[in-house]
Amino acid sequence: MGKSLFWKGVIFGAIAGGALTLFDKNTRQSVMTNCKKATSEVSYYVKNPSEAIGQVKEMTNNLKSTYEQVSEDLSFIVEKVEELKESTPQVSQLVEDTKDAFSEEDQDEPNNKETSNKRSLN
DSSP: OHHHHHHHHHHHHHHHHHHHHTTSHHHHHHHHHHHHHHHHHHHHHHHOHHHHHHHHHHHHHHHHHHHHHHHHHHHHHHHHHHHHHHHHHHHHHHHHHHHHHHHHHHHHHHHHHHHHHHHHHO
């Protein structure tokens, strides 16, 4: 019972709010213009239903092609992410090996300097 009163209150409140806004002249003119335009469009489509069907089909085709394009793009992105997941350990190992190689060179370098210093002293 409380539920039905709520929705009735919402509907009556919307009607009252709409009616109050019509006290403004600009709002009334805008509502009248929009109502006339909507009535004209509805009557056009009632007289020409094939045009409405054609527009709905065109919109459906546009949505379908957009969906297919988005699906292809997502598949491409997923494929690239998978490639990155597979190559990351390899790249990580390569970086680690390179780091180790440079570390070994740095450790060998002081020994080479000491050896060359000893040679120059002799």
